[in-house]
Amino acid sequence: MLILLAVVALFAVAFIIISMLSDRITSKMSFRNIFRRRANTLLVIAGSMIGTALIVGSLAMNDSFERFIYSQIRQNLGEIDQVVVTSAESERGYRALFSLDELQPLIELLETENLTDGIMPILAREVTAGKEGNARSLDRSLSTSAAIIGVEFEKLREFGSEGISFTEFNSSNAQDLPGAIITRELSETLQIGVGDTLEILIDEAERVLFWIQLPRVVVTGIADHEDLLGYSGLRQGMENSRIFMTPEDARRVMKVGMPDSYNELLISNRGDYLSGANLTDRVVSLFGETGLEEEFRMVPIKQQQVRMATQGNVGLLFFALSAFAIFAGILLLSNIYFMLAEERRTELGTLRALGYTRKRVARAILYEGFFYSIIASAVGIGVGILITRQILGGFVDLTAGISMLLPVDNAAMMFSAFERTFVFFIKPESVFLGFFLGLLIPLAIVSFSGKRISMMNIVCAVRGIPEELGKKPRRQLRLFMYLLLGLAAILCYSGAVRQSGAVLLSGLTMGLLLFPLSFPFKRRRLIESFCSIAVIFLIMFSNQIPFIAEQSAESIPLMIVKGFAILFSGLLLVVYNLKTFDSVFSLIMRNGNNRSPAAKVAIAFSSRNRLRTGLTVAMYAVVVYIITLISIIPYSQEKMLDKSRNDVFIGFDATVFPVGMQSRLPSETELLAIGGIDDVAVLESAFLNIRLPSGRISTIPAYILDEGFSENTVHRNITLWEGIPDLAQARQNPWEYLITRNNAIIVSGALLSDLLPGDYVELILPARTDFSAIQAVFSGREEVSDDDISLGYFRVIGQIPETTFSFFNGVFIPKGVIDSDLLAGSYVDSTMLLKTSNELSLSDTRTEVANISRRTNSLAFFVDDVIDLINATVKGIIDILRSFLYFGMVVGIVGIAIVMFKALYERKRLVGMMKAIGFTRRMVFTSFLLETSFIVILGLVLGFITGTLTTYEMFSSPAFQGFELSMPWNQFLFMGLTFYIISVLSTLVPSYIASRLSPAEALRYFE
Template sequence: MNELFGIPLTAIMWALLVAFGACLAAVAAISLTNRTMFRVGLRNIPRRRAQSTLVVLGLMLATLIITAAFTTGDTLDYSITSGVYDNLQRTDLRIDFRGEGGGDAAPGQIYADAAVVDRLSAAFADDPDIAGFFPFLFEPLPAVNRDTRLAEPAVVLAGIDPAALARFGGLRLAGGGRPDLAALGEDEVLVSERAANRLDARPGHTLLVYAQGQPHALRVAGIVKDELASGVVGFGGPDVPGGMAARLTTVQRITAHPGQINSVSVALKGEGRETVTRSGPAAQRLEAFLDSAEGRAALGLGELRARVDTSKADGLKQAETFGNLFTTFFLVLGLFSIAAGVLLIFMIFVMLAAERRTEMGMARAIGTQRLHLVQAFTTEGMAYNLLAGAVGAALGVLTAFLLVIGGTRLVAGEELAFMTPHVTARSLVIGYCLGVVLTFVTVVISSVRVSRLNIVAAIRGLDDHRPREGRHRTRWRWVLLGLPALLVPPLGLYWLLRKGFGLPWAWIVGPTGLVLGGLLMALGKASGQLFPFSLGISLLPLAAAALAGYYRAPARLTWSAVGVFLAVYWLMPGGLHDRLFGKMDGNIEMFVLSGIMIVTGSTLLLVFNARLLTYLIAAGRPGAVRTPLLLAALAALAAVLGAALGDRGGGLGQLCYLLAVLIASLAALSLAALRFPRLVPAFKMGIAYPLANRFRTGMTIAMFSLIVFSITMMSVLNANFSALFSGEEARGGWDVTVDTNRNNPVPDLAATLRDEGTFDPGVIAEAARTTGNLGVQEARVAGNGDWQRYPVRAGDDAFFAVNQAKLDLRARGYASDREVFEAVRTQPNLALIDILAVPNNGNVGAGPDLFRLTGLTTSDKEFDPITVEVRDPVTGRQGTLTVIGVFSSKIPQRVLFGLYTNERSYATIFGPPEYRRFYLRLQPGANGEAVAKGIKAALVTRGVQARSIATDIDEQMRLGRGFNRIFQAFMGLGLFVGIAALGVIAFRSVVERRQQIGMLRALGYQRGTVALTFVLESSFVALMGILSGVVGAAILARNLFNSDAFTGTSRTGFSFFIPWGEVVAFVAIAYLCALLMTWWPSRGAARVPVAEALRYE
């Protein structure tokens, strides 16, 4: 890759190297100017090696995520680039032909005189970029291996000029070396590896190829590598047919095209990647020559048109695009984990400061300044950081290779078999430096925070009770410095307001947040963008709460209100938001922002109100048995309500089930306390101690919640979309598609099957025909905009008369889908179009150069008929069609894609249609996959390709589920942050509470009770984070799924559901891993000797 977000990666690398150097310089300056604090910072690292290991593991995650994302992008870029070069070899440009009378013919289906190559060579003999031309005749033909009895319905037979191809490298043998093309006989063929594997062909075998129903025998002269010259047009995926190369005269004789070719390859000067830089200028000169009357006359093209194809340059550009896309996608997915990692870094240094609080207080008492403490912590953090960055970069590459790339190949199989692991030094530098710089900034900020302490309270081991900060005196020197520094707003505001006017932090943060929030809301409303508006409205309560806290407002009430506001705002249905604030647009950035804000709101509610859980643990209290009974009754009521709602309410029943599970869990906790009263002290301690330190507990809950939220959201949405788009409606009312071969036409499928005699066509209930993937038509809304690519297809009468496909949108004036189909069948110039042409936020798959309708969106139900101009850009034929219906978005593009009109309207614009695709509806009870295989076997010598639509959809859904698992696993890496945080907390708790443990043991607590207390503390934190993430994600996913703007399709007959199996599985895994991490320190706490702990200093 060369760019990310439009910025050159080399520039990003150098900028990060400068920032990394600045970080090192800052630590080096500490070493030179204050060596004592430098050594104080470093001496703490080897003291507790287990803890230091956990710290390194926690700090490495940001680097791991970033490096894995860049490695994935590098691999895709490298793999696609290598595939393009391997397949095209010296074909840098291609020239295809179009005919005046063949407007519906795709490239390769119009033939030109082979003498065109010699005329081109003469015309461009002195061209500075073009090295030469060599011809091809590509023909898809069925092939049968007479020796092994294996057959392939479609193999591309490439006719080559041995002498011309040899001048530009020739072909490559599979076992190494190059074949002697001059020695290739008239009845011999070189078979590509792909075709050889499918036909089990070996040198000396005889292959039969069929053209116009007649067999032609060819002897296998050798096995060559897959490339364009050996007939393999493309790479990757099982749908790419194998190829064979024979003499040009041989292919011309077999296909009855004597003296003709259908493609010319252009080799540019230079070697390897050097030729790509010449592609643009050479293509422009060629196009100008081919479009000119003089050029066409010189080449003797007559009525033919020629088009220059820049497939190599386009393929390399596509590699760059895919690399950028996947890097960005994985970076976005990793933002939750990176955010959790930042919280962990902050929390680690807060805990390290808490451990050394007395030591820090004594140091301050003897003259150490706050800056010195910052220097010590910064030094220690940088030492951890450098090691964590190296470990994270290495593990990031390993993660990308094993999880992302290995998992992708495992899921997709042959589709992505071309992927080759690859990482560049530049990506490693960016990943390492970005991770280190991000961690260093967090370390410095946390160091500044922990350096602020009350000296007396710290020495005595007491909590800080800071009086309310007042305003300091104005220092005009800082005011004067701050004014020009406003060019860098954060620094300028700090110098001006804090250092200059001496304002307390609350007076800066509160009003600034309120003003910024208001400005962001105004910006969002003005631009119609949801991101700034939602961010602004979320900042308002947070800033107000910070200001209220300064004036001693009740913390629990204030922050609970903020939590409720954030939860209500971010979990409200989209329709209600539109009615309250107006309709605004959002994209994938809302996924990240919504997750952060929902987690913030739920965390505030939990840390300020979770103490209420202790009221459920009421063993020994009169009437205590009522609590679990009441909770059990409420859980049963929620479950009954969920069952009663069923599929109604857009998934409200599923949320009721989730509520029932939560209440039942509380009932089980209360019942356990009642049944085992000896465990009550452990239960209460397990809740009370984490809430004694809200900051630490809140950050750990937020870490777990962020990751669980992201995984749950992806799991729930993927499960619902898979179910929505894999139902009966997705088949479009058909069961099997049959694509025919142009060299062996099948005008009547049923009659041809009866003639073959091996397959009974009686299983076919209905059949219809359309034109296949022919031509490259263009379209635009009448009189508006530029021409853009979009296929125009003709359908016969049966295609519209018996079509049962659903329509998402209908033009006004049509009461039913059947009326629309009948109108298109019987009236001139009416058309249907697939959903890809309808604008929709997040409509993935529609390229920027594809035609889009205007004046409607996928959330509309009706629209005014839209007049569309269509044309063949080569022949210039042009006409108009009126779109009156849009096919269901549940129908995949492989089944229906393009503008569909009747054959009479099509013929008026493009000429008589050539039908190549059959749609079959089968008799009830017939198996689509078995029928497709039967048709393919019966007509294998005619090159027919038959596919079961249901099987294709199931395969597509399987791939979707597989990729979803990979994305979930990638995001699940962030769980290591939460687990590492619990481990750090558990280790620190044992040290901090050593005397408390001794006192509890002296009062009669048993070892098991002490160990259980620590386990329950970790369980409380982990479960609160997990449940917060699951509940928030489930509600938000339900709201999104019930939004027409988000799904872009009808959900009639379908209701939102939660994939309980998946959710329970990863919740259980996360919780068990958290317990395992806290088991070791819990055992250590239980083994603390009582007398030794009480004497602990």
């Protein structure tokens, strides 16, 4: 598309320049028009510039968010696409070692197929690193979690399409210890530099065995995160603190006696860090052909990360917002140049009367539009980039504010990665696309308008009389409409056959809206109004169609189609009924006061210039529509979050959980010694497989409840099974019932929405207990092996609603369900839940708990902290998005200002006639202000209504099932009044000038 636009733009510019050089009289005339009314010229250029800036800014915002979404993948994985590990685990829970010769069949096959550009074995392990003599310390300033990566540095330099360049490695040192390159994050955390000695704690059991000497390494280099492999090993997740050394030194430090041994094989597919994932399915298929599946497992880690990054459709969501903003910019450009053409119609008709050919008349307006658009497009790119850069800088400031809300000492460091990866970014393609759109849209409009005017009857053009379409143009227009109706029918058929909601609704919307325009109906306005209302009803009830309801939860294109359909239908409904507004208003004002004539004139002018009024109304409506959407959704979420306070920590007031190898939970005695803590419960969790009634198997977290749990929980927002009368009639706490039974469970609808109370499910303890069990939850991988242990079948006695906001989502089971011996070998986490009392103030209790958690290197969160954090995050993001859209609202304000300034020049003679028949200055001034008010209020109300209808439709879809719609009426009232007042103020100058015109001067006016 960009190449096509570039070719068209270059051809258009070359054609216009050559044409101007060959017809210097017309080009000089067009050039002089620019300086005849400088205020008017300034408004045209400013409006064009803002339209281009809005387009470029929207593209830049979308590019920046898209880059941020994938930057974490690039930072943590680089060009690693697959990881091969053994199927078995070592004694300590880490992947078993293997020799590179064992994977030689796979390596040779991949090299033969030419699918990869890097294959590299590594030896990875999570350890505790500290200053010499301090690795056993729990003080985070003396020791910290890190990942050892044993890698051949020559292979590292050649890995991937670009390779990895870093500080030259030199393992030799005076102490004859293994040398290592460490990341700058580790250097800053431990305050160590080149030449310092680093002590490594491999096994946590050796933390208390003080007589065992821990291995040491010498720091030979420090590298930034970007200069090293970002990967930290499959089990560890993504650690920024990493220690790189040769495989031989890594085996020496880890006390591995097996030579030429590794525990992971990293594979980079051909292509860059993102496109390489497209070859993952082929590589995995080749792995299956090697016969290594029994001993080894290939993890498509890049593909999993990409799916996790895109499953929320954040990038498409911002693209949707950008699409509406771009549309608003296009509307402004269209409105400006349509008005310019209308303003020049009399002059162009005069040129025709003087003997100019139709081509020269059309070129006169084309040259003038070229002057305006070339300047505005160039300046608009810079303005759009500067404004978007400033707005996106607010996201980094937002993270600093959020980090202040976290009860963590190094919260700022935790967000440093965000600040480092979230930067302003715009693709060169987006810059050119914005420039070409800002240039070509005006040229297309003035070219079309100039040709249309040149074909008009000379008398109609000079006198400004609308000309009826001839038979041939009318026939051509009708044929074009038939073609569009045929396209709509094809879309409907294709959408129905493929069961694509976006395609089907696009076809139905296009067909219904174009149907009245394609046939010579006598009451076209009534039919078009009926069809517009039909489209709105169609969209509002579209979720009654099963496959559309299913796709509404995930398909961003479908959401965009629904939004555009409601907005366009509302616009057409309003524009086609402008004369109805005029008739109704005239009827109301029939017996009005002295202001009635001014009001009638204001409404009459708006309804007569339907295209101009429609475009201006659309500019306001589009921006207000988006603002309405992004105001209602977070406001409703905030209200639901406030109602879910008791559900966040399943009825408790605070939680304490460990983080990292050095962390431990505080003792219950320590916490109960605080006066503000009333009770403490320990919640253990493990990952289980659950076989649903449909036969599908999912990996989910299971929370194991002890006997003291039900005494304090007030998490009663549960849909209960009616098969147990005591529960159904609320005679017994469901949590108490659950703990006393070994065949009952409660599930979270957030993870298991299709599981209903009363269903029977099978719980399975997976034999796989490594870190990949956690990844299975997010990647959607469903697998079960013969080594897994069935725990039996369980009755679902209750479901926590899907819309409940909670930190603990999964399946809740009593403690006796899993034998402690079986649980000992699983990946188990423990979390402490705290119930506060009124003995101490909440701030004092928070301080005491924070002090204890700091000593144990654990994290403590209170419910209010979580709610404040989420609300601050959502509000901050929405406010930043609003600020961009408020810039978009300038589109409407500039548009209405241009409309009124041009109305002033167009109606000078009419103003003189009005004053000659008795209109006072006040009445003229009032008519201009009322015309502004009518257009602005119409746009604001239309935007609010269509935005509210779209939001209501979204909340009725399965994706928002259970959410309550809450309307921020105060925000809407304040925003509407603000936009209205600013818009009216922007038209005070032309209104005042019009009211001060002398009748004699105005009647003599002619250009």
